[in-house]
Amino acid sequence: AQSVTQPDIHITVSEGASLELRCNYSYGATPYLFWYVQSPGQGLQLLLKYFSGDTLVQGIKGFEAEFKRSQSSFNLRKPSVHWSDAAEYFCAVGALTGGGNKLTFGTGTQLKVEL
Amino acid sequence: NAGVTQTPKFRILKIGQSMTLQCTQDMNHNYMYWYRQDPGMGLKLIYYSVGAGITDKGEVPNGYNVSRSTTEDFPLRLELAAPSQTSVYFCASSDPGQGDTEAFFGQGTRLTVV
Numbered sequence: 001a002q003s004v005t006q007p008d009i010h011i012t013v014s015e016g017a018s019l020e021l022r023c024n025y026s027y028g029a030t031p032y033l034f035w036y037v038q039s040p041g042q043g044l045q046l047l048l049k050y051f052s053g054d055t056l057v058q059g060i061k062g063f064e065a066e067f068k069r070s071q072s073s074f075n076l077r078k079p080s081v082h083w084s085d086a087a088e089y090f091c092a093v094g095a096l097t098g099g100g101n102k103l104t105f106g107t108g109t110q111l112k113v114e115l
Numbered sequence: 116n117a118g119v120t121q122t123p124k125f126r127i128l129k130i131g132q133s134m135t136l137q138c139t140q141d142m143n144h145n146y147m148y149w150y151r152q153d154p155g156m157g158l159k160l161i162y163y164s165v166g167a168g169i170t171d172k173g174e175v176p177n178g179y180n181v182s183r184s185t186t187e188d189f190p191l192r193l194e195l196a197a198p199s200q201t202s203v204y205f206c207a208s209s210d211p212g213q214g215d216t217e218a219f220f221g222q223g224t225r226l227t228v229v
Contacts, residue, residue, distance in 0.1 A: 009155070034217055043119075043205060043220040044158075051216065090157060094216075101146065101209050101216055102173070105157035 002027040002093050006106035014114045015083050021076040021109050023091030032094040032101065033074040035065055038108075039087045047089075050074065061085070086113045117141050121206050121221035128196040128228045136191040136224050138206030146209045147189040148173070148218065149181065151202040158205065164189055196228045 003026045013019055025031055032051050036044040048059025055067040065076045074091060088110050092103040122137045140147065145166045150158040160173030164183040178200055180192040189208075193200060203225050207218040 004157075032216060036220075041223075043222045044207075044218075045220075046217050049217050094218075101211055101218065102148065102160055102163060103158075103218055105150075105159075107155055107157040 002031070002095060002104045004091050004093050004104055004106035006089075006091055006109050008109045009107070010110045010112065012112040012114060013081050016080050019076075019078045019081045019085070019111070021089050021091075021111070023074045023076065023106060024072050025074060025091070025093045026072065027093055027095065029095070033065075033067060034092040034094065034103065035059065035063070035074075035076050036090045036092060037061075037087050038090065044090065047076070081111075081113055083113045083115055086111055119206055119208055119219050119221035121204075121224050123224060124222065125225050126227070128193070128226065130196060130198065130228060132196050133192070133194050134196070134226075136193075136204055136206075136226075138189045138191070138221060139187050140189075140206075140208040140219070141187065142208060142210070142215065142219065143186060143213070144208035144210040144215060144219075145186065145212065147183065148207045148209075149179070149189070149191045150205045150207065151175065152205060152223075153202050161191065161204075193226075198228050200226065201228045202226060 035047040149161040162181040
């Protein structure tokens with residue numbers, strides 16, 4: 001069974017500082033990996049995704065993530081955080097099967113940005 | 116395109132009441148999903164559908180039912196509401212065959228059972 005661990009429940013960074021959100025996954029084959037962001041009272045918006053190829057993927061809003069198979073990780077990074085990045089971030093792993101792409105989510109990391 | 120639309124946005128139910136959460140998508144996606152989100156728990160899959168007339172259970176299906184009579188619509192039914200069903204519910208769709216491998220989410224329905 002696939003699983004996702006986001007070890008940091010809350011993270012606080014200063015505006016302009018760099019950010020790294022951790023994500024570790026468990027899956028028996030090559031995973032499909034996603035990062036979503038959720039603002040308060042909103043749905044989930046896709047930041048970026050990885051299926052294959054270049055292990056460093058670029059997403060929207062200046063985010064990037066690196067797939068490291070040896071560490072079963074898919075950490076999200078941003079060089080300089082903006083106050084508007086305050087939100088909850090979810091890592092998810094999926095598998096393309098007969099059931100489409102059922103996603104397993106981590107428990108999320110709440111990001112607070114100090115001005 | 117509207118994407119995935121959920122109604123209602125908010126609802127308060129009394130214990131034992133029933134209701135249907137509506138979900139419709141206009142992307143012609145074959146795959147649709149219902150998740151529930153509880154604080155600190157991430158999202159859990161309730162039911163999913165791979166096409167009209169085909170549904171299957173996810174991780175937490177107890178207390179819920181679904182149907183899929185058309186490609187566009189995937190309603191979620193709560194028959195006897197219980198306080199444990201207080202949650203935020205998200206509908207999503209995807210279609211890897213069309214290149215949409217990621218799930219597109221609706222804005223959610225916040226349900227409180229009292």
